[in-house]
Amino acid sequence: MNKQTFLHKLNHNKERFITTVKWVVFSFVVGILLGGIGAAFYHGIRLATAYRMAHGWVLYLLPFGAVAIALLYHLFRYDDDGGTNLVLSAIHSGDNIPKRMSVLIFISTIISHFCGASVGREGAALQLGGSMGNTVGKLFRFNETDNKTMIMVGMSAVFSALFGTPMAAAVFSMEVVSVGIMHYAALVPCVIASFVARGVASALGAPSPHYTVESIPAFGLVTGIKATLLAVLCALVSILFCVCLHQTEAWSAKHLKNRYFRGFLGGSIVLLLTLLVGHQTYNGAGVDFIEDCLRGDTEPPAFLLKIIFTSICIAAGYKGGEIVPSFFIGASFGCLFGDLIGFSPSLCAAIGMGALFCGVTNSPITSLLICLELFGYEGAMYYLLAIAFSYMVSGYYGLYRSQKIVYSKYKSNYINKRTH
Numbered sequence: 066m067n068k069q070t071f072l073h074k075l076n077h078n079k080e081r082f083i084t085t086v087k088w089v090v091f092s093f094v095v096g097i098l099l100g101g102i103g104a105a106f107y108h109g110i111r112l113a114t115a116y117r118m119a120h121g122w123v124l125y126l127l128p129f130g131a132v133a134i135a136l137l138y139h140l141f142r143y144d145d146d147g148g149t150n151l152v153l154s155a156i157h158s159g160d161n162i163p164k165r166m167s168v169l170i171f172i173s174t175i176i177s178h179f180c181g182a183s184v185g186r187e188g189a190a191l192q193l194g195g196s197m198g199n200t201v202g203k204l205f206r207f208n209e210t211d212n213k214t215m216i217m218v219g220m221s222a223v224f225s226a227l228f229g230t231p232m233a234a235a236v237f238s239m240e241v242v243s244v245g246i247m248h249y250a251a252l253v254p255c256v257i258a259s260f261v262a263r264g265v266a267s268a269l270g271a272p273s274p275h276y277t278v279e280s281i282p283a284f285g286l287v288t289g290i291k292a293t294l295l296a297v298l299c300a301l302v303s304i305l306f307c308v309c310l311h312q313t314e315a316w317s318a319k320h321l322k323n324r325y326f327r328g329f330l331g332g333s334i335v336l337l338l339t340l341l342v343g344h345q346t347y348n349g350a351g352v353d354f355i356e357d358c359l360r361g362d363t364e365p366p367a368f369l370l371k372i373i374f375t376s377i378c379i380a381a382g383y384k385g386g387e388i389v390p391s392f393f394i395g396a397s398f399g400c401l402f403g404d405l406i407g408f409s410p411s412l413c414a415a416i417g418m419g420a421l422f423c424g425v426t427n428s429p430i431t432s433l434l435i436c437l438e439l440f441g442y443e444g445a446m447y448y449l450l451a452i453a454f455s456y457m458v459s460g461y462y463g464l465y466r467s468q469k470i471v472y473s474k475y476k477s478n479y480i481n482k483r484t485h
Contacts, residue, residue: 088253100263100399103222106186106227117179126181141384174186183347187227188386217254218254244428245470295479303425335374353395354367355393358397359396371390391425420455423459428455
């Protein structure tokens with residue numbers, strides 16, 4: 066080895082070492098910062114939900130909550146909110162994420178849960194984390210490539226802090242952007258930020274949920290076929306959910322151009338539906354009902370009603386996301402399937418959650434990790450089998466229009482198309 070080659074390798078190793086140290090330091094700091102913000106976000110949603118459940122009159126604010134959110138975004142001059150799609154687009158093509166996005170999504174999601182909108186919280190977490198990660202990257206003058214990594218780091222940190230699944234959170238931000246490839250360059254910083262954020266959030270009182278699956282039959286040919294059938298049906302339900310969300314939102318934007326009237330009308334419809342149902346099962350995230358499904362208790366029309374409630378709320382302008390509603394839909398449909406065929410409704414609810422989440426996000430690795438972190442490893446073969454079939458059968462539909470299908474789900478072909 067001559068001197069020039071030796072110096073070249075030395076400089077290359079030095080550069081890699083500096084890069085590694087930089088990402089370890091920044092991901093650790095971002096994990097601490099966003100772990101605290103994620104915990105505050107969790108407690109804000111928890112308190113807002115608890116107040117609504119204790120004071121029935123709050124539900125009558127549903128028509129006004131969406132109007133307040135529209136006004137808030139207008140006052141901050143952010144009428145054309147790109148939501149999670151903008152965060153994904155920023156990773157694809159370097160689109161700018163406004164700093165005010167983090168403040169707006171924080172406040173508007175709490176308003177949504179306070180009023181009883183049928184929305185989740187993880188979509189908001191992705192926006193909050195992506196916006197904060199982008200802000201840190203811009204503050205320290207990261208180049209475009211490193212700034213994209215920082216956006217993913219922020220997404221992982223807040224998702225982990227809020228949802229309590231650090232392994233899934235670390236992978237999700239890398240997997241959801243481009244279906245068929247993984248942004249492995251972000252692996253170390255996303256893992257560190259996810260674990261640190263979860264530790265901080267846990268110390269600040271944000272729990273890590275874990276559910277017990279009451280009956281897990283031995284895995285075999287017959288039980289595997291039953292799980293596969295459920296997965297195929299969940300994939301079809303995931304398509305229905307995505308189509309309903311997108312079509313309802315598109316129709317309302319086209320025919321109800323005044324966003325304040327759209328919000329008032331949408332909130333009024335959800336209020337009327339809630340009064341007709343007679344309870345608040347379909348308002349908010351619906352975590353309590355998910356727990357009921359995992360105990361084997363459900364209502365036959367629950368998954369359809371949740372699709373309707375969530376589609377109207379998103380179209381009305383309520384914020385929070387669709388991921389927890391997808392868990393609700395998957396758990397209720399899975400439990401119903403298990404009841405009908407006599408196959409462990411509790412296990413089917415867990416399978417349904419993982420399969421439907423995969424169908425709407427096109428993220429099979431994250432889906433499996435979520436199942437393992439939420440339900441344990443005993444049913445791992447069921448979860449993996451169901452997620453694989455759901456990924457294939459769900460086609461090119463998805464929650465996020467900015468998500469790219471880089472490689473085909475059916476052949477090893479480069480297609481680079483957006484989801485429907």
